[in-house]
Amino acid sequence: MNIVVCVKHVPDATADRKFESDNTVDRVGVDGLLSELDEYAVEQALQLREKREGEEIEITALTVGPEKALDAVRKALQMGADKGAHVSDEAIAGSDYLATSLVLAKAIEKLGAEKPVDIVFFGMASTDASGGVVPAMVAERLGLPQVTLASVVETQGDQVRIKRDGDTATEVIGATLPIVLSVTDQSGEARYPSFKGIMAAKKKPVETYSLADLGVEASEVGAGAAYTEVADTTARPPRTAGEIVTDEDGSGAEALAGFLASKKFI
Amino acid sequence: MSEVLVLVDHVDGAVRKPTFELLAIAKKLGTPSAVFIGDAGSASGAVESLKKYGAEKVYTVDDSEVKGYLVAPKAEVLAQLVEKTSPAAVLLVSGGEGKEIGARLAVKTGSGLITDAVDVAEDGTATQSVFAGNYTLTGKVTKGTPIIAVKPNSASPEEGEGAGTVEELAVSVSDGAKGAQIVAAQPRQSTGRPDLTEAAIVVSGGRGTGGDFAPVEKLADALGAAVGASRAAVDSGWVPHTFQVGQTGKTVSPQLYVANGISGAIQHRAGMQTSKTIVAVNKDEEAPIFELVDFGVVGDLHSVLPALADAVEARKG
Numbered sequence: 001m002n003i004v005v006c007v008k009h010v011p012d013a014t015a016d017r018k019f020e021s022d023n024t025v026d027r028v029g030v031d032g033l034l035s036e037l038d039e040y041a042v043e044q045a046l047q048l049r050e051k052r053e054g055e056e057i058e059i060t061a062l063t064v065g066p067e068k069a070l071d072a073v074r075k076a077l078q079m080g081a082d083k084g085a086h087v088s089d090e091a092i093a094g095s096d097y098l099a100t101s102l103v104l105a106k107a108i109e110k111l112g113a114e115k116p117v118d119i120v121f122f123g124m125a126s127t128d129a130s131g132g133v134v135p136a137m138v139a140e141r142l143g144l145p146q147v148t149l150a151s152v153v154e155t156q157g158d159q160v161r162i163k164r165d166g167d168t169a170t171e172v173i174g175a176t177l178p179i180v181l182s183v184t185d186q187s188g189e190a191r192y193p194s195f196k197g198i199m200a201a202k203k204k205p206v207e208t209y210s211l212a213d214l215g216v217e218a219s220e221v222g223a224g225a226a227y228t229e230v231a232d233t234t235a236r237p238p239r240t241a242g243e244i245v246t247d248e249d250g251s252g253a254e255a256l257a258g259f260l261a262s263k264k265f266i
Numbered sequence: 267m268s269e270v271l272v273l274v275d276h277v278d279g280a281v282r283k284p285t286f287e288l289l290a291i292a293k294k295l296g297t298p299s300a301v302f303i304g305d306a307g308s309a310s311g312a313v314e315s316l317k318k319y320g321a322e323k324v325y326t327v328d329d330s331e332v333k334g335y336l337v338a339p340k341a342e343v344l345a346q347l348v349e350k351t352s353p354a355a356v357l358l359v360s361g362g363e364g365k366e367i368g369a370r371l372a373v374k375t376g377s378g379l380i381t382d383a384v385d386v387a388e389d390g391t392a393t394q395s396v397f398a399g400n401y402t403l404t405g406k407v408t409k410g411t412p413i414i415a416v417k418p419n420s421a422s423p424e425e426g427e428g429a430g431t432v433e434e435l436a437v438s439v440s441d442g443a444k445g446a447q448i449v450a451a452q453p454r455q456s457t458g459r460p461d462l463t464e465a466a467i468v469v470s471g472g473r474g475t476g477g478d479f480a481p482v483e484k485l486a487d488a489l490g491a492a493v494g495a496s497r498a499a500v501d502s503g504w505v506p507h508t509f510q511v512g513q514t515g516k517t518v519s520p521q522l523y524v525a526n527g528i529s530g531a532i533q534h535r536a537g538m539q540t541s542k543t544i545v546a547v548n549k550d551e552e553a554p555i556f557e558l559v560d561f562g563v564v565g566d567l568h569s570v571l572p573a574l575a576d577a578v579e580a581r582k583g
Binding site for chain 2: 013014017018019023037096097098101124127128130131132133134135136137139140141143144145146147148149151161165166167168169170171172173174175176179184185186226227228229230231232233234235236239241242243244245246247250252253254255256257259260261263265266
């Protein structure tokens with residue numbers, strides 16, 4: 001079985017994230033790391049392999065981005081993925097969802113050239129753009145069904161069953177491989193890399209691809225090819241400090257009720 | 267004026283409120299046309315409510331053949347409608363399903379996609395709130411048909427009789443789109459409270475509840491609010507994941523958000539920072555949530571909330 005896990009290198013959500021003057025995300029001035037939500041995808045891929053003991057299952061961590069993005073792949077390798085794939089090309093900078101999904105889809109086709117890819121894993125969304133639409137776009141491009149936002153993943157043979165909290169119901173979704181699959185943070189704690197894992201990761205192969213290697217034209221990606229245009233980014237004005245009172249013998253509730261009444265909520 | 271397609275979000279024909287908000291936005295951009303994909307038998311009720319909120323046209327698509335399959339068939343239906351009507355825009359609800367339908371539709375039609383919009387102007391410029399609500403971004407789709415997924419509570423539904431002309435559509439859905447199927451579904455048990463993402467008021471509880479959500483629920487019911495929770499409360503097993511507000515839960519933007527016993531980590535802020543008015547009750551005066559609030563009470567939620575609920579009831583008189 002051939003599994004690809006797509007991982008993204010993102011600015012640390014707990015740091016002071018900002019935009020550059022050209023309205024692209026500042027990916028240099030802020031420390032980056034493997035998107036926390038992608039760790040769950042790596043974890044589920046590893047668990048799937050553990051559950052299907054005896055089968056030959058290869059897990060590739062795939063990322064798109066500048067040199068630093070390789071850190072995301074390394075983390076996945078430390079956790080237990082077998083090999084890495086890194087699409088790196090200056091032309092990719094500023095790509096939108098559509099271009100990103102194109103590059104990923106082409107890379108997945110390349111990784112499946114000899115042995116078709118059975119499952120493409122994603123996290124539920126990145127922690128920076130947080131659109132959560134790239135898995136569906138990649139599925140559309142590859143002509144595969146997408147099974148998304150899974151909190152429980154089970155497979156048997158070529159059948160997949162997942163559980164998820166849908167918008168209006170708790171659902172069980174069934175599909176036949178190959179598929180695109182995204183998992184949520186409810187799917188289970190991601191493991192920490194062990195010392196052994198960290199050492200082993202250093203020897204694991206990482207293939208680097210340029211756009212040309214994937215048969216993608218530079219004109220199809222990057223800011224120039226974007227289907228959307230950002231006009232403006234502005235830091236939200238800090239909320240003006242509100243009134244804080246300390247509760248003493250019920251005074252807090254009374255003051256709060258007064259505030260809510262003044263705002264016409266009651 | 268060109269048509270603006272609005273994909274109707276409904277449960278067995280009962281149209282959900284965010285769809286009416288989309289119709290109000292569609293009116294600014296062109297002529298609102300609702301697209302109802304569902305059981306032919308339940309269409310008439312839906313049409314009535316869509317008309318009431320300004321739909322000039324309602325395309326109805328019988329889903330008997332594709333019911334139970336995930337988003338792909340709906341994306342195919344919309345792609346055929348985009349082809350047929352060359353709309354000024356396609357609007358969807360920015361939830362799990364709406365965003366994924368938009369994603370597939372964008373690839374199919376070679377169109378730009380904007381998700382998580384909180385406002386859309388007459389010229390199609392969409393406003394988004396990003397980085398946990400710390401930045402506001404405005405942007406526009408520049409290629410193809412603008413596909414915009416709009417968050418619930420971003421506009422007020424506007425009543426105003428639309429013509430509501432019904433056009434039944436027969437569309438073809440490929441076998442390829444039937445790859446992922448819902449094999450079992452358990453509808454969410456009704457709590458009798460408003461839906462979290464649609465509610466005008468949300469009352470949330472966190473670690474500080476110590477697992478006792480009764481005071482949170484009591485206040486929520488006094489205010490007619492939805493109940494939410496922080497990830498800490500969900501991970502502790504006190505409330506189901508569907509209550510979670512934050513990065514990996516629901517994003518809410520109500521008129522009033524009441525955070526109780528919630529410290530206010532960045533992941534939680536991501537889900538509520540765009541709320542119009544924010545109020546917090548927390549024992550810890552150093553809790554970061556107090557940086558966000560319009561009004562805060564340093565105190566024990568177990569005594570403050572019941573007293574507040576009583577005060578609310580008393581004022582309702």
